[in-house]
Amino acid sequence: MNHTSVRLLDACERMLCEVECVDDLTVRRLAREAGVTPSSVNYHFGSQERLIVATAERVYRRLNQERMNLLNRAVQRRHPEPPLIEEVIAALVGPSVRWSLEPTSKYRVLAHFNSMSQRSRDPEIYRAIIEGVEHHRAFMVYLRQLAPWLDDAGIGWRMSCALGIRSQVTRSRVRNEVLTDHAIDFSDPDAVIARIVEVVAPMFRRLS
Amino acid sequence: MNHTSVRLLDACERMLCEVECVDDLTVRRLAREAGVTPSSVNYHFGSQERLIVATAERVYRRLNQERMNLLNRAVQRRHPEPPLIEEVIAALVGPSVRWSLEPTSKYRVLAHFNSMSQRSRDPEIYRAIIEGVEHHRAFMVYLRQLAPWLDDAGIGWRMSCALGIRSQVTRSRVRNEVLTDHAIDFSDPDAVIARIVEVVAPMFRRLS
């Protein structure tokens, strides 16, 4: 990995956090921030878009690492019993919620990445990340244990639901505050995670 | 409302449905499609962005109308008893799901609008629509009836969850298919709506 490449990745990560709108990250500004020439972006990454994808990929790896750490801790805490469903769900959605509320975290990189992936001329660039669900398979193992009465589709579907609820929280905070009449403090990560667990955990309970 | 204004709105709605990426809708192409001059956009709407917002607003009104029709039908069907929770939820999330799967519907307008609202230099333009939740209040009335053991925050929060799950379906269809190993047919609106109802309805049941 070239010196200039990492300078670009670092500058891109930094700028994606500072910038309010992803269109404000222009290849000229970015190059100035990195102390290189605009055409370096195309030489090393092929396009500005691919540089942003590479930047997001790096951040995603850290987020998924944190999820896996939480999951493993939840498993070990109860071993050899199966883990608590509440802790598995918190491991799945917690890091995103927490990062999205920490001003110093790199979550804005992922937020910009997500919004870009939805309006790209070339969705192919994003497929590997968007459809990369390997790290979710680890969760499925334990969720299957905890809800053996559900088939694999049922488990996967409920994970999708949990992730959808998570996205609703990280994406549309103001909207949620209006809907709940400001009775829930969506700036308190622990409260939000508890709320998510409260509605998701019952999805995995057996129907009475 | 001027002749040129409606020509622009119509052309914008048409193009937003055809276009794969919102950046492909340029003010010059749009003007050509509408048979007017590029500067007309700025004269009548202030900016290209505001024209797109106005276009989406029109489509949103139709979608919300359909939601309200379904809700009212569900209410009348059981009157004077309270409506079925399943039908209320289906009225809330159904139209979006159905539109997102109908190739001829105008749902793509809303999809593009959503992705634009997340990466705008001037979020103020979108606030009125994004935070407009008046039409949701109608649902809260009946959900409160159906789950009097929940407080208002609890009702609003569960509605947010339902909308988040709905968004996950309409936004990341391929991702969901991978997660569920293609065991669920996400191109069948009735199946999807049933799946959503299956996980959302229990959120409103009393804890045993």
Next chain:
DNA sequence: ACAGGTTTCGGACGCCGTTCGAATTCGCAC
């Protein structure tokens, strides 16, 4: 018929992402 406001037009501006040939730097065999 004409005056005043509204609408339309076309050209210009500054910025964008990308391309490309020339210049520079690097790595390594001799």
Next chain:
DNA sequence: GTGCGAATTCGAACGGCGTCCGAAACCTGT
């Protein structure tokens, strides 16, 4: 140490973008 081919960096240029603005055209009421 020198020379040379490959890798990297640079800067100018291109076409396209959204928007602005002054002039022209078009209405409308008197």
